Amino acid sequence: MIRFGKGGHSLRELPWIKGKLYVNKSGTIRIGKRVRFVGKPWATQLTVETGAVLEIGDNTFINAGVGIAARHRVTIGANVKIGPRTSILDSTYHQLDVNDDPGSSKPIVIRNNVWIGTRCTILPGVTIGENSVVAAGSIVNKDVPKNVLVAGIPAKIIRELEIPEGWIRQ
Numbered sequence: 001m002i003r004f005g006k007g008g009h010s011l012r013e014l015p016w017i018k019g020k021l022y023v024n025k026s027g028t029i030r031i032g033k034r035v036r037f038v039g040k041p042w043a044t045q046l047t048v049e050t051g052a053v054l055e056i057g058d059n060t061f062i063n064a065g066v067g068i069a070a071r072h073r074v075t076i077g078a079n080v081k082i083g084p085r086t087s088i089l090d091s092t093y094h095q096l097d098v099n100d101d102p103g104s105s106k107p108i109v110i111r112n113n114v115w116i117g118t119r120c121t122i123l124p125g126v127t128i129g130e131n132s133v134v135a136a137g138s139i140v141n142k143d144v145p146k147n148v149l150v151a152g153i154p155a156k157i158i159r160e161l162e163i164p165e166g167w168i169r170q
Contacts, residue, residue, distance in 0.1 A: 008127065019043065027052035027070065032078060038064045042085065052090075056080075057112065069093070071105040077112035083136065088122040111146065113163075131163040 013033040019040025023029070027048035035056050037044050042065030047145030048054045052070040055064075057078035064084045068074055071091035082088075091105035106125030110116070114128050117136035128134065136154040151156045 006045070012058045020082075024048070026050040028053070029053075030055045031057035032056055032060065034059050036061045037100070038084075040064055073107040074109045074110075075107070077130070078112065079113045080110055081115045083116055083120065085118060085120035086116055086122070090124050092124065131161060133161065 007124055015031050015035045015037065017037045018085070019037065019038055019041045020043035021037045022043055022045045023042070024045070024047040027050055029048055029057050029147070030046045030053070031146065032144045033056070044062060044064060046157065047053060047067075047069040047072045049071045050051065053073045054068060054070045055075045057076060057080065060076055060082075062082045063086075066082050066086050069090065071093070074088060077141045088108060090147050108124065109120055109127040110122070111128060114134070116134045117138070120134050121139045123139065123141045124142050126143060128140065128144040129148070131147045132144050133142035133149045134144070134155060135138055135151030135158070137153070138151050139153045140150065140155045142154070144150050144155065144159070147161045147163050149161055150156060151158050155159045
């Protein structure tokens with residue numbers, strides 16, 4: 001099932017798609033109002049397995065080549081910007097040895113007003129706090145507090161950001 005917004009919305013509030021968007025869906029996808037997908041020059045892909053949930057909040061922008069895979073749950077807030085060729089995966093989808101659980105997954109939560117740069121990787125179990133920025137090329141393997149810039153492999157806090165109350169990146 002794919003749901004758009006909370007009902008009673010105009011055509012202007014429906015998702016906007018430019019280029020290719022591949023959707024591999026057995027679970028549930030909920031897409032907020034005015035969500036924009038770019039699938040050009042690289043296709044964007046959403047994969048949601050049986051019983052999993054992918055939620056994308058209002059006014060979110062998902063750029064070309066982004067891959068989002070939910071084996072359990074991926075929640076993306078409102079006013080989020082996701083740069084090209086970023087991967088958001090709530091599961092490793094494989095075992096490294098016989099002792100690993102092949103089905104393990106941990107939910108990902110990306111709060112409101114987050115900006116994720118080009119070629120980032122968001123790993124299972126991560127929460128990114130509101131108003132935070134993930135610099136290009138970063139690999140996020142642990143929680144990010146609100147109002148910070150993180151960068152690197154693995155991502156570390158570079159500095160705190162001054163975000164006035166009610167300020168929204170557009």
